[in-house]
Amino acid sequence: MGFKLTEEFKAKAEKICTQYPRRDAALIPLLLELQKETSYIAEEGMDYSRVKAVTTFYTMFNREPAGKYHLQVCRNISCHMAGAPGLLERLRKKLAIAEGETTKDGLFTLSCVECLGACGLAPVIQVNDKYFENLTAEKVDALLENLRHEL
Template identity: 45%
Template sequence: MILNEASIAEIKEKMVRYPHRKSAVLPAITVAYQQVGHLNDELYREISGIIDVPAGEIAEAATFYTLFPKKPVGKYLIQVCHNISCALLGADSLIGYLEEKLGIKKGETTSDNLFTLISVECLGSCSSAPMMQINDRYYENLTREKVDAILEDLRKQA
């Protein structure tokens, strides 16, 4: 069992808020992600056993959201938007700069386990492109200088 008692209790508590069990899938996935830091098949089965929704349906919902990594990631998951507005305003260059600064390629994690870098579809903040999300926070209107400051700040917090 991967989920601890607190997570199981939280999922059960969230479940009762919804008239349909399937509505509890995303809240349950979120609880599992917050405990473990990523999702996997075993967690889908455990969640299935709690909310009585087939594990396959839970996996389908989870794979739709890049916010939920499907393998272990660094302390900071950097998701750079590469969709149209961000692409027009330099997302590729930004990703290249992050790869250079972090010494990794897209999809990789730094050797100190601090940063994982991925690129994702539109994050709904097109008017402030180029942008990225790191864990739960948006960083917008990015420049190389801003990226430097953000990474430095996160390293200090780590």
């Protein structure tokens, strides 16, 4: 019997991943569910489960098509204390989108992420693969303007 990944299994896998605070912890439950479905763990199933668990844990992987600029606002303690909630609110208003959404023109996606590892330079926003640190409301406004002009 060959391996076939059904839509039903994909939906179950999605649900399993949301049940764990650390999504990499979903790997074993995903494999158990897969084994229940197919009676064994085929190579393709291993790949799928590992990839699913990893991509749902690490915020560096987008699971939806993202805008040209992916604004990832750090929400952990140092950034929180240094004003990240205000910056997030400012971005929400300026871009007229909520967290997890992309602007209609496809330019910006807004997300919140866990610690970016630059706590001493909080608050931090990652835009694609670049960090912007020690941010203020004014710097965020300038950042948006610069990104718009990079077009």
